[in-house]
Amino acid sequence: MQGVTVVDHPLVQHKLTIMRDKETSTAGFRRLLREISLLLCYEVTRDLELTTRKIETPLEVIDAPTLEGKKLVFASVLRAGNGLLDGMLDLVPAARVAHVGMYRDHETLQAVEYFFKAPSDLANRLVIVVDPMLATANSAIAAVDKLKERGATNLRFLCLLAAPEGLERFRAAHPDVPVFTASIDRNLNEKGYIVPGLGDAGDRMYGTK
Template sequence: MQGVTVVDHPLVQHKLTIMRKKETSTAGFRRLLREISLLLGYEVTRNLELTTTTIETPIEEMEAPTLEGKKLVFASVLRAGNGLLEGLLDLVPAARVAHIGLYRDHETLEAIEYFFKAPSDLADRLVIVVDPMLATANSAIAAIDKLKGRGATNIRFLCLLAAPEGIERFTKAHPDVPIFTASIDRQLNDKGYIMPGLGDAGDRMYGTK
């Protein structure tokens, strides 16, 4: 699919299989989500712009590559996005963080906002939005609408699983935002859950129902 990168690294796929299993514990699910976010993070940051800086090694002076300009904002769609956020911050500790609180109305499946907090200079940074599941895409679309309204122009979306229906809606709403995912699953069920999926990522991560 155009605008969608599926990260098919063997370690990503292996860890995802374990996460899908219904018998995987809360602790195991949380650990695997953190591990897989590191691997996905390599892909979503692969083409960051570099410049050079002069440094001193123990041997000599050299021109060395470094990230150019202001760096990253990781925007977590609460609450499940925090599972991906932790691993990404291990990868890029200096990144700024935005939190976007959205919950899904189980009757209408629409996203309802209850919290938003982000750095003030979004226009100057690459914003990577993280949410494990791209199902109906309502939450992802609402989150990116909000970020664009606050000035963000360079945005990427990172998820663990995506449904074809969600990808279609997302790309119509935000054709300029590339999607990075570990898997495109078969479809949504009548409750808006990804099939075969892995269940509710937030519930499995926090041990709630």
């Protein structure tokens, strides 16, 4: 699908397989989510613009590459997005952070917003929205809508798993926002969960299942 990148690195796929296993403990799931988020972050930031600055090594003065422009914003879709956020901040500790509180109404499957806090100058920054699951895409679409309302123009969406139905809806709603995922699974079940999937990422991460 145009605008969708599947990160098929062997380490990503290996860790994802362990996370899918229902016997994996809460502690193990949380650790793997942090590890895999770091690997995914490499891919979603692969084409960041660089400039150079003059530095002095122990041997000579050189013009060395460094990131250009303002710092990134990682926008976590609460609550499960924080699991991806932790590993990404390990890699880019200077990134700004936005929080978008969304929960899914289990009757209507629609996203309900309950919290929003973001840096004020989103228009001048790359905003990477993180949420482990792109299922119905209702929460993802609502989160990106909100960030665009606050001025964000350069966005990317990063998730662990995506359903074909969710990808189609998200790309239709936000064709300018590329999606990065570790897997496109088979479909959604009647309750709006990704199958084969890995269950509810938030429940498995926080032990609330």
